[in-house]
Amino acid sequence: MxxxxxxxxxxxxxxxxxxxxxxxxxxxxxxxxxxxxxxxxxxxxxxxxxxxxxxxxxxxxxxxxxxxxxxxxxxxxxxxxxxxxxxxxxxxxxxxxxxxxxxxxxxxxxxxxxxxxxxxxxxxxGDMLAKLLVHVTQTSHLGPQGLNPRERSVLRLLADGMDTRGIAEDLRFSERTVKNVVHDVLTKLNCRTRAQAVAVATREGVI
Missing domain, CATH: 3.40.50.2300 (Response regulator)
Incomplete structure (x- = not known):
């Protein structure tokens, strides 16, 4: 709804x-x-x-x-x-x-x-994620500061298909905090979408 x-x-x-x-x-x-x-x-x-x-x-x-x-x-x-x-x-x-x-x-x-x-x-x-990995690994990379534990936790739950509310409930964060973390992750990974971020993080082995 x-x-x-x-x-x-x-x-x-x-x-x-x-x-x-x-x-x-x-x-x-x-x-x-x-x-x-x-x-x-x-x-x-x-x-x-x-x-x-x-x-x-x-x-x-x-x-x-x-x-x-x-x-x-x-x-x-x-x-x-x-x-x-x-x-x-x-x-x-x-x-x-x-x-x-x-x-x-x-x-x-x-x-x-x-x-x-x-x-x-x-x-x-999953099969599309594999195709996407070929592209994003050529155009995106982890920043020198990497991802902190909170960012990795949010990315793992995104990869599991959870939405903002579900992630907030699972990690006991506010939804605003989750959105801010996602924004930071997209910036660090040089990605425009959550799908790209999950693909990059998967390829880099951080989730």
Whole structure:
């Protein structure tokens, strides 16, 4: 729940049956489906929208989705038919919070991933994390000061799929403290997203 209301989502996919299937699954899980589109047409209405699920069709589609969601609190979730190292890198670098391969997409994985994203977490399957590692190890590195024990603890819980509230409860921190720690970790690791930070920390062996 977002405050006292159910989370809102817009579903984009080139196939109407896929859109309707995702909508039915999410509605049963108490999501409110605001609308549907194919290749972002008609253009999604993102005002007060929590999640935009869009079909990744290359850089142009990704840039359009990022533009639509910029300046607001809308989180991006991408479905993808052809998973490559380049596509994973592009999506994570652009701030996509979850990547869902069509071949392995199920009702449970869709609902679980969107709930994680709404809670402020990321949802990146292990095989995609491996692809991302190849990229982030070339562009990011630990700062000379490294990570302190508190930062490592928060990163471990992020890697386990926990959201800000769950981390705060587990470590007995305030949610504000957790957010500040995450910010510091992203800065130290030269990462833009939590997914990148987890990938870097995993590769460097610090979690």
């Amino acid at each position: 977002i405050g006292q209301r159910p989370p809102t989502v817009w579903i984009d996919d080139s196939h109407a049956i896929v859109r309707r299937g995702m909508a039915a699954c999410l509605q049963q899980a108490d999501f409110v489906v605001r609308g549907e589109s194919a290749v972002l047409n008609p253009e999604p209405v993102v005002a007060d929208l929590d999640v935009l699920v869009f079909e990744y069709g290359g850089g142009a589609t990704l840039r359009r989705a990022v533009r639509l969601s910029s300046g607001g609190g809308t989180r991006l979730v991408a479905t993808v038919r052809d998973v490559t190292e380049q596509s994973v890198r592009e999506m994570v670098d652009a701030g996509v919070c979850a990547i869902l391969p069509h071949l392995t997409l199920t009702a449970d994985s869709l609902i679980t991933s969107l709930r994680a994203v709404v809670a402020g977490n990321v949802a990146l399957p």
